[in-house]
Amino acid sequence: MLADTITAIATAPGSGAIAVIRVSGEDTFKIVEKIFRPRAKGKKLSQQKGYTIHFGEIVDGDEVIDEVLVSVFRAPHSYTGEDSVEISCHGSLYIQQKIIELLVNAGARVAQPGEFTLRAYLNGKMDLAQAEAVADLIAANSEAARRVAFNQLRGGVSRELRDLRQRLVDFAALIELELDFAEEDVEFADRSQLRDLILQIKQRTEKLLSTFRYGNAIKSGIPVAIVGEPNVGKSTLLNLLLKEDRAIVSDIPGTTRDTIEDVITIQGILFRFIDTAGLRHTRDQIEALGIERTKQMIRKAQIVLFMIDARDKDWRQKLTQIQEHITDQKVIIVVNKIDLTDKPSDFDTADYPVVFLSAKYHKNIEQLEQTLLEAIGYSQHAQDEVILTNARHYEALRRAHEAIERVIEGLDMGLSNDLLAEDVRQVMYYLGEITGEITADEVLGNIFSRFCIGK
Ligand SMILES: Nc1nc2c(ncn2[C@@H]2O[C@H](COP(=O)(O)OP(=O)(O)OP(=O)(O)O)[C@@H](O)[C@H]2O)c(=O)[nH]1
Numbered sequence: 271m272l273a274d275t276i277t278a279i280a281t282a283p284g285s286g287a288i289a290v291i292r293v294s295g296e297d298t299f300k301i302v303e304k305i306f307r308p309r310a311k312g313k314k315l316s317q318q319k320g321y322t323i324h325f326g327e328i329v330d331g332d333e334v335i336d337e338v339l340v341s342v343f344r345a346p347h348s349y350t351g352e353d354s355v356e357i358s359c360h361g362s363l364y365i366q367q368k369i370i371e372l373l374v375n376a377g378a379r380v381a382q383p384g385e386f387t388l389r390a391y392l393n394g395k396m397d398l399a400q401a402e403a404v405a406d407l408i409a410a411n412s413e414a415a416r417r418v419a420f421n422q423l424r425g426g427v428s429r430e431l432r433d434l435r436q437r438l439v440d441f442a443a444l445i446e447l448e449l450d451f452a453e454e455d456v457e458f459a460d461r462s463q464l465r466d467l468i469l470q471i472k473q474r475t476e477k478l479l480s481t482f483r484y485g486n487a488i489k490s491g492i493p494v495a496i497v498g499e500p501n502v503g504k505s506t507l508l509n510l511l512l513k514e515d516r517a518i519v520s521d522i523p524g525t526t527r528d529t530i531e532d533v534i535t536i537q538g539i540l541f542r543f544i545d546t547a548g549l550r551h552t553r554d555q556i557e558a559l560g561i562e563r564t565k566q567m568i569r570k571a572q573i574v575l576f577m578i579d580a581r582d583k584d585w586r587q588k589l590t591q592i593q594e595h596i597t598d599q600k601v602i603i604v605v606n607k608i609d610l611t612d613k614p615s616d617f618d619t620a621d622y623p624v625v626f627l628s629a630k631y632h633k634n635i636e637q638l639e640q641t642l643l644e645a646i647g648y649s650q651h652a653q654d655e656v657i658l659t660n661a662r663h664y665e666a667l668r669r670a671h672e673a674i675e676r677v678i679e680g681l682d683m684g685l686s687n688d689l690l691a692e693d694v695r696q697v698m699y700y701l702g703e704i705t706g707e708i709t710a711d712e713v714l715g716n717i718f719s720r721f722c723i724g725k
């Protein structure tokens with residue numbers, strides 16, 4: 271498969287000012303030379319240095335199709351590690367397709383999704399976790415998501431795991447050696463050192479695992495449901511957070527019938543706010559439907575803003591009603607309309623943070639934003655901390671962690687070498703799975719098929 275020379279449009283589908291078409295593989299220059307006529311006479315494309323750009327024409331026989339720029343990359347100094355070119359042409363859909371067609375007729379094959387990055391991985395330009403970070407970076411829709419993806423692309427996650435794994439590999443080698451000298455009863459691998467190493471790996475693994483919730487949240491945005499009785503000001507708050515009149519606000523209870531959703535970023539983190547119908551028991555059929563939806567929204571949310579009127583004396587009972595539907599969501603109590611009373615009810619609760627607001631008069635909104643950030647553990651994670659965002663990594667790390675616990679158990683029980691070695695191998699296996707030192711073809715297929723074509 272690596273023997274093929276592949277091509278694809280690397281820019282977004284559709285027409286634009288410019289489109290970029292990639293070609294990568296052994297025959298790149300041979301193929302592109304068939305359809306590219308450089309303006310400057312003299313050297314052929316295959317004789318040009320890497321990291322140079324050449325102006326010229328794409329031709330179909332005698333007919334000139336477009337004027338283009340061709341960037342030359344020479345193996346191994348390219349994204350894929352192979353000889354590659356990037357053709358920047360005019361961004362008409364027709365021209366893009368015509369050039370692809372000419373390239374295919376000249377001997378290239380149309381690339382599969384993620385195939386350029388797959389090659390970069392197979393040619394050792396990046397490991398698997400880094401390759402996956404490329405997809406995350408392309409999908410990043412907030413500053414925080416970009417930052418964690420970029421850190422992973424730079425090898426943050428990989429470095430850490432590779433280091434731990436390498437030390438384990440060394441140890442496993444010693445244990446295996448002991449197995450070879452089984453009759454002589456020698457000990458090459460110091461058990462207390464192995465224990466220290468394993469404990470270190472365990473600690474590190476646990477720390478990484480604990481970042482996943484946060485990592486996953488910033489990658490996909492944090493769903494926040496705004497719930498509360500009709501008329502407490504939920505839609506007013508949504509509009510204020512979004513800085514636009516997204517939801518209808520009125521003094522008629524039950525104004526919001528459907529759910530309204532929109533996103534904002536706070537300190538670079540994407541929050542997805544969901545405004546819901548007021549939660550109350552009713553015989554009105556339509557509103558009953560809205561209320562069922564509210565329950566569903568709570569289920570989907572990571573944070574629930576429970577909104578109460580500052581003058582409400584029965585809020586505890588309403589909170590209890592909400593709590594019925596809460597599983598592991600964080601709850602923030604938002605006391606609204608503080609402008610209407612000098613003496614708000616007693617909102618002391620040990621369970622949840624409380625924010626006093628006037629949504630209508632834009633009061634204390636920064637405090638609410640701060641409380642939202644705290645709810646996701648924003649301040650606990652340093653900007654450059656290695657953060658797990660990928661479910662595949664999380665799963666592998668969780669399995670590694672299980673195997674680690676078995677190794678510790680085994681050490682405690684004085685388990686025989688061959689059994690111990692087996693568990694150590696398991697830990698190495700799962701750690702290696704993340705960076706791709708160990709992979710099954712189907713795992714690769716699964717990962718790269720989710721990429722866009724041309725990456
Ligand atoms: N005085 C005062 N009025 C507010 C405040 N926030 C909202 N209101 C008013 O309260 C009324 C209800 O506001 P909405 O935002 O529609 O309330 P809601 O919770 O979305 O109501 P439903 O959609 O019916 O569940 C409107 O007349 C708002 O102008 C506030 O902080 N102070």
Ligand SMILES: [Mg+2]
Binds near residue numbers: 504518519546
């Ligand atoms: Mg509303």
